[in-house]
Amino acid sequence: MMPALKAFADRLLGRGDATITVPSFDGALKPNQILEKAETIGQFDAPEDLATDGKALYIADGSTVLRLDGTVTTEVRRFERTITALCCLPDGGMAAALDGREVRVFATPSASSPRATVSDPALNAINALSPGPQGTLIATDGSTTRPYRQWVYDLMERGRTGKVLSLDIASGSVRPIASGLSFAFGACAAGEDVLVSESWRHRLIAVAADGSQRAVLDNLPVYPSRLSPAASGGFWLTAFAARTQLVEFVLRENAYRRRMITEIDPEYWIAPKLKSGQSFLEPMQGAHIKTMGVVKPWAPPRSYGLVIRLDANGVPLYAVHSRVDGVNHGVVAAVEIDGSLFALAKGPGRLLRMPLSLIEQELRA
């Protein structure tokens, strides 16, 4: 009885669990336009993930894996299904997740047949792969109820079925490391632990080998996605959308959400998107986005682009942004090669390049 009364009071007064607030982009996350002004070096139809072996950059685009040489892309291999995650292995191999349900490991990126295939009923929405200890692969599975492409359904259903899995390449066995996560989306080894993005809880957690979890970075103003190591130590963390009070409000209104899911085209849901500004039917995000025909960069965003540089302890050092008035939104992957940061903006389907020296120069200015 008392919890019910408390929940009612909280909803009425906007307190406790019903507090509808979002943190601001400040400190290390202070907005800039670096990502928006980044050089576009490729345009793709359905880009999903990036991977690097330290020399070349590989792009998962639909069902094909492409290699970038300078500004020229060449097809490395083609699958029969959509690639949902890609990673290069320390031994020169490559792993790809197909449709989120199967992981194939190749001895080299261009090898004709897979060295191992992990196909387990436990796999449903594999969205990120990362090399693990002792020849294993760390995979994040966003949801056990929805396929990867239906991530927005998982958010609106407040899914908490995400998992972190350890895939044994040799045996093909799957071992869950952590479960009950709110859309696990991205993992990266950090010493003994694995850093994992938990998108719907806007945080980064460290998962130990025994499965214990520790929040490394909490209460982010964004939906974090994939992680990759930075050359000078630390990590690159991408975010595919930013939080708004309107979406937070909708996420607390169960009846509204149920009706929205059944009655409205998902394109026009009040939900984060990878790109926006395509139609006047898109819902406003709680403020005027345009004034005198000019899009306000600080308006509450429907879509957003962000890459955060973290130090080895997961503390943000700086971030590069594409704000509301930009187009390089829905960033789902970023890797560092040869002093440049490559980011994949899934919204417009662009591969972006930013020399690190230029980023530092811009941030100093």
Add this chain to the structure above:
Amino acid sequence: MSDIILALRNATKLYAGVAAIENVDFELRRGEIHALVGENGAGKSTLTKVMAGVVTLTSGTMQVDGVEAAPRTPLEARHLGIAMVFQENSLVPTMTVAQNLFLGQERFYNRLRGIYIAAQQFLQSLNFDVTPTATVGLLGAAKKQMVEIARAVLHEAKVIIFDEPTATLTPEEKKYFFDLVRDLKRRGVSIVFISHALEEALILADRITILRDGKHVVTDDAVNFDRARIVQAMVGRDLSNTLYGTRKSTVRPAGARVLTVQNLKMAPMVRNNSLSVFAGQITGVFGLVGAGRTETFKVVAGVLKRDFFHGGEVILHGKPVRYRVPAPAVRAGIAYVTEDRKVEGFFETMSVARNIYLGLLAKVPGGRFFLSRREADKVGTTWVKKLNVRATGNDMKVVELSGGNQQKVVIAKSLVQDPDLIIFDEPTRGVDVGAIVEIHELIQRLADEGKAVVVISSYLPEIMALSDRILVSRQGKVVEEFSALEATEEKIMYAAVH
């Protein structure tokens, strides 16, 4: 008729045997603006209080219009044509603006409506945007100051004494104030004004008198002074390069996020405000008066309450908190050093040691049961020494200290709680140059020790000299953030007003 309207000869005032002023000679000419400058404790306030009848001289004489006078009360001084606008305002907080303006001029039958109309017309003539029906206690510091100034003007004084009149005013309001003072001068009113903003003295004054340690140092035409000469005369040492002169070349990196404020609302001052404060950094918060800076941090510290419905969130060390009173905030490691030290900072009739000890007791639940005079003395002595509070002893009442030393007591009262997050609200308002340097050094030291430090200030050079990152607040929310390396006065001011 003599050119000298007010003169003091060999003026000496002793407090418990200690000279606040000693053999001071002072002359005020008819229709001149005379700036009185000196460190805190130099005797400026005492000298002006003698003129205004707040205190009487121990020895020496005072002449008004060539006639010897010794006003014993402010009312007697007012009858002599001398009015004073106090540094710590002397308004009745429960009365309206109009009632305060006409306080002491009541008739047998007062028609409230008539008072309000007269006050409205008078305030408009001064170009002051203050509602005459507003209760003074609910006004911000700047508006209170305006009422004080208006009251002095209303009394048609021949001599008006302003004690730190511009400390709480925004740049625009300062401009109005300067115009007002020049207008008063044109009407033949003589002005004495105390200011720690030396530029103001140089711009506004016809003559400048400098006091040091209760003694007269020099009086000269303002054109013969520059900033360096004033500072040197004030403190006997060159401070010009140590205060606001240098620009930051490095900033401290941000540590862990200590405080997050999310969509905080406290109508009408705070509107959907969001910000973060990090450990090991000084976060400067700049804004014009009314920008909601003080109110935001008062909500954080439990001094004020946020809106009842959907008031937003305060997150301390990753956990949502909501303090309805300051005590739990103090226990959680938040210290708020108030901007209004006289009202909120200390108990003025209690000793320095007791005041500091109270800060310690506030951290202990049921602390009042552990009162110990010996412990109070010990704590007091430690902090008086640490912060270099210039007092004759631990038993000295705080009211008897100068503004700068009072501020140090307020700071000590907070630091004794060993907080993680320290919020300094206008830390050097009404504080002399020497004490400013000491307080700034202390603030820097706290950040170096890894504390999360917030400095709220309306004085841009102070914000720029202290801060590692600068948040600019406007109309109840933070609208811009600058790194100290990229910030310029122009950029900050542009963000604050546009």
